[in-house]
Amino acid sequence: MEKNIGGFDRPLRIVAGLVILSLFFMIEGPNRWFALLGIVPLFTGLIGWCPAYTLFGIRTCKLKAK
Template sequence: MQANVGNTDRALRIVAGLIILSLYFVLGDGLRWAALIGLVPLVTGLAGWCPLYTLLGIRTCSRRTQA
């Protein structure tokens, strides 16, 4: 599993994931579960690897920072 998410992309994903997850506490009972979608950008940001990027052949990190 090679890293395919760059540092800026990772930071944006982590922040976006945390913001979306925080909606869990704001939304009503019917929509509360939808905030769990924030786990996707959070986990991909923390891991540095995005499966969709792999399928599409996208890489936002430089070659030398790949693990």
Template sequence: MKKNVGGADRIIRIILGLAILSLFFILEGNARYWALVGLIPLGTALIGWCPPYAIFGMNTCRTKNDTPPD
């Protein structure tokens, strides 16, 4: 598995995943278990690989040839 999730994308996924997971403590009844969906963006951010990105050929990682603008 080649990494395909870049730095900014990872930060956004971590924040989004934690926000969704926090709903587990806010929602009541069986609806609270839908908050576990937040594990998906959190997990993809932590391992740096996203299956849909791989399927569609997307990549937000910097390559060695990428240089920041002056």
């Protein structure tokens, strides 16, 4: 699994994931469970790899020289 997230995209995903997850504790009712979707950007930002980017051939990190 080669990293395909980097630069500005990675910290943005981590922050967005944390903000969305925090909504879980602020919202009441059945809709609060949608806030758990914040796990996706948080996890992809932490590991530096996004399956959707792989599918579409997108890469925001620099290639390493071999």
